[in-house]
Amino acid sequence: MKTILVATDFSPEASNATAYASQFAADTGAKIILFHLYHVSIHALNARVQSSSIDELKADCVKKLSDLAKKLSENYKIEVMPILKMGDFEDQLQKTIDTTQADIVVMGMLKDSIEQDLLGNTTTAALQRLKFPVLAVPLNAKYKGLKTILFACDITRGVQKTILQKVKNIAVRLGAAVEMFHVSNKLNELENEQKEAKVIEHFTDGLNGTNYYYKNVTSNTIIKAIQDEITQINADLLIMVPYKYGFWDSLMRISKTRMMASRSEIPLLSLPL
Secondary structure, eight states, X not given: OOEEEEEOOSOHHHHHHHHHHHHHHHHHTOEEEEEEEOOOOHXXXXXXXXXXXXXXXXXXXXXXXXXXXXXXXXXXXXXXEEEEEOSOHHHHHHHHHHHHTOSEEEEEEOOOOHHHHHHOOHHHHHHHHOSSOEEEEETTOOOOOOOEEEEEOOGGGOOOHHHHHHHHHHHHHHTOEEEEEEEESSTTTTOOHHHHHHHHHHHHXXXXXXXXXXXXXXXXXXXXXXXXXXXXXXOSEEEEOOOOOOHHHHHHOOOHHHHHHHHOSSOEEEOOO
C-alpha cells in the first residue's frame, strides 16, 4: 500500500482512525491523503447566513484540515496531503480515490448499537457500496503492528483467486500469518472430506508463499464465533468479503460484514468482489 486515503469528520472515532493509519504509514512508507467532506451547517442555512460568512466558515475548515495534515506529517514523519470536497460523500470519495490512485480507504467506526445493525452509518455504507478496500477502525483500536490476520470467509460461496491474491499481497507485505476461518451453521455443509480437501488445495494455490492455516467450525452464531476466534488467536486484523443481495433479500438480511464492523474490537478490512 503506497497511498492511504483517510476520511475524517474530526470526530473521536475518525481521529483515532487517522492516528492508526498514520502509524501504519510511518511503518510501511506510505503517504496519507486526508479527505474531508465539507457541508454547510443546517443552522447556518436556516439562519440564511450571507455567502461571505459561509465562505469564511469553509476557509476555517480548510485551515483546520491543513493544520491537521501538517501536524500528522511532523509527528509521524510521513507525507500527508489534505483534500476538502463538497457534495455527496460517496460520489466525492470515489472521485478522490480515482484521482489520487489510493490503495485503500480508512474510516473510523462508531461503537456497537442496535441502530447500526439495522440502519448502518457512513462507514458501514462505504463497506457495502464501495467496490474498493475499506478499513473500518474501531474507536479503541490502537496500531501495534499487524502480525496475525483472521480471514473470515464463506467457503460455500467460494473464495475467488483475486481475493486470495489480495490477502496474499497484504500478508507478504506485512510479514503476517493468515488464518482462513469458515463458520458453518450446518453440520453437513463440509462433511465430504474430498470436498474439504479441494478447498484446502484452493487455498494452497492462492496463498502459496505465505504463512497460513485453515480452520472450520460449526456454530449457529456466526458473529460470536468470529469474535471468539479473534480473541483466541489474538488477531490484529479481520478481513471479510461483503456480498451483494437482491432487493428483496436485502430487506430480510443484515450484512455480516456490517454487523462485524460495528462489533469488532480490531480493524476490519473489507475486500469487495
